[in-house]
Amino acid sequence: MSAGGVSVSLVDPQLADAAAALVEKLVGDGVASALARQDATLWGPDAQSEASRRLSWVSLHESSRPLVDRLTALRGDLHAEGVDRVVLAGMGGSSLAPEVICHTRSGSAVGGEHPITVLDTTDPGQVSDALAGDLSRTVLVVSSKSGGTVETDSQRRTFAQVFAANGIDAASRMVVVTDPGTKLEELAGNLGYRATIEADPDVGGRYSALTAFGLVPSALAGVDVGALLGEAAAAAPALAADSADNPAVLLGAALAAAHNAGAEKVVLADSGSGLIGFGDWAEQLIAESTGKQGLGLLPVVVENPDAPGFVDHGSDATVVTIGPAVGNAQIAAEGTLGGQFLLWETAVALAGRLIGINPFDQPDVESAKQATRDLLAEADSGSAPSKDEAPVLVDGSVEVRGGPWLGSPGTLAEAIQTLVNAAPDHGYVAVQAYLDRLDDASAIVLRAEVAARTGLQTTFGWGPRFLHSTGQYHKGGHQNGVFLQITGSVADDLAIPDQPFTFGQLQHAQAAGDAQVLTDHGRPVLRVHLADRAAGLVALANAVTEVTR
Template structure:
């Protein structure tokens, strides 16, 4: 790491990118030079919607507001100050949102050390735990651009019923909600019916680029974050966006694109331990949803630490991220040196990664603002809720694990796992998707490093349905090289979704089944393992995976 940091960096406004020029120089021709010759930095700073081709121009014309969203975010500061004062007695902030609506606030809260409960699941156990936590002191931020996100609508319904069941009047319950949505969305009308406060978001910023809009600012301000500092950091960094030199966003975007075009299309994201917490999860959804389409894309792989399996590889570009950093500051003896290091304040990080992603998309030739395959799993979920779950029977039951392999695959657990790993395509990857409680069943995340070690291939991990709003677009629209391990679990105590003919458990099961239908429809290898006892099943599964050998 020290050698990387000792090399010249590209820096602006306290954010530095190390190693990017070396990645660009390793390509047959300089991607950065081609971008500069085409005037891309200045055109992107000027919000030119033609950068991604004529078919993308219309969407880009109304999707480039993120470039200067931090400046419009300042207009919200007086309203946020009033809001936090008015709701000062409600000190437990719950954010009900999916994808970009929840991932950026979670990073901000973790990095600044402020408490924020993020509810982006349909697991009934996780929802019930949130409802039981300090209900009388809870303010629920319901965040959805479209206003029709099924998970967020279900959370809103559950909290409304919980407030009424606790003895609140409808007027009192309405005070416990703050709605963030686009102007004219169905959720704006719902907010008026509830008597809830509405904060309208910028309609010219897509969800995954909305970190410095109302979606990121409202919940964090209520949680006590000094959000003006984030806007200041982004504003200072924005002065670099049109430069051909001293432009860290350009350096990062050119490195991502140069690596991808040279066959290094997996991006390992690793925190360097210098004060930016959880940024990899936000970058994951930004890169995957923005580039993973038309059979192309960058696959982000969030890894646990610099020495975790899967950090390096011939197809992998390793990028570390953190806050303040100087040469030699990170003691990482015996760990792999990243190819690129990105260090600086969080507000600048958000803008730098958004800019770099848009830059990389110009080289890849994809529209960074659409998500053409996201609706597919939703449509399958809706159909399954209407028609009932598909009938199926396990090929075998071992302890607390039911095994559901593809037809013709070994029926036992070890054989099915081995078949999945051995059957990965050249250039392929494994995605683990866990439709479980990401707090109570957190041990499931340990599957990623174990499978990366056993397979020697890039392995991603995502919580369902959270991942559907993140890497789900890449898995379905990007290069069709993925293999999938889906883990589901028995629901011991279910929870109704008020006003709907299904429970949270039924919704979660339908989402998992819809996801399977979308993936198998693409003829992708998929193994489902169902835990009849979650705790015992996870322990058993971790042991089984740990015994596999590469």
């Protein structure tokens, strides 16, 4: 159905029939209008406390309006000083929305000409590349809801030091976005940072696209964020209607109907929408909102509608195009960027009610963070070795580690085959690359190769970025995944000012910590370390071609 600049089509008649009863239930219970009124009781008594402070996103198209003039003025002041390069230090909800906003409005994705540098990594090479840009023209947006995100704080410390070393007043080049009352807000005030912009505390990170987290970096990069809010405002009345024509009701009901019938994976492909990177934003929204209590929807972002996982999907997956329905798409969602943000936020919240989970908490995200902190503390105190156990296999430039399930593989290909064999029917493979997503971009091809060779739905995530996204689903969702974790040697590590660890050590601890938590959940994790990144990625790609299912 099309309304307010957004539309949803249920192309598959069988899925449409399955969704019809849930559509009727949502409409009969008045759920869409209740959500628009921020009714925190919609997800049951156990979720009410959390929901009561997480629903302001439904009216951001109105409440965020006062930011527009302020951000326009701030950008003008910076430009008057010759500062027009925007670097964003942020993770998860603090980076995914600004990236899709800026790339969509500029018409260019990562690797092309675009108005923002998104730094959502601990890879020393990628951080160094961002530091190598023209600092005389650079403003750093430091974006953290909690105010204590370790990656973001590490990037802030490093830029401050390098600004000063180049004779630049660091405080004048720092713009902070955070919730009211955080330590980051206090720090920014004490150090006299250029601007501190408070975000709405009653919006969770993955629903924050139209808060200061999405708007500040985008506006400083030249995006007309007023127009973006206008797109959401145009869609809002239709998405709040208790009607079978409500696109969000249709989408939420279809996703829940598919999940409840065993299709717990949602394969997302762009079909010419022009919304560059939208699938990566939707990935976090869907995975963190629904992946808990052994339930949920696993988003699988694929390269295009002809990609493995989409054209050959099985009964465990629903295939969705962002843009017009093409090929064998079962659902198509179209519309403006602002409208699509609000459409998917509303639909996922409705799907959460129908699946029976609280879409606003993320109970399993903290476990990997705590494991990282523990490893860093142990290494710093000297109470534990800082290096991994010996690999079970060294194949050329690739070191292989795994648990007892791995046995004694003779080659890298055999190790990957053993991992794939450990996946249950209708399971999935998660490829997790703790690498430089610019210099090591070729790693992305592994997703399609694994999916094509195994017939299993396969996801790809850059670490530690995915820890703030699909990481919740990996621990809290359906426990049928196997994990291929890739790390790489660090040629030139980068110190973090006033911290006892480097970026390389932090990256390593994040990988090891997440692997430990997944192992504790009983999931097979194959850890592949590339002593030589370039050669190792070639060897890994070649090994995958030998895998079957």
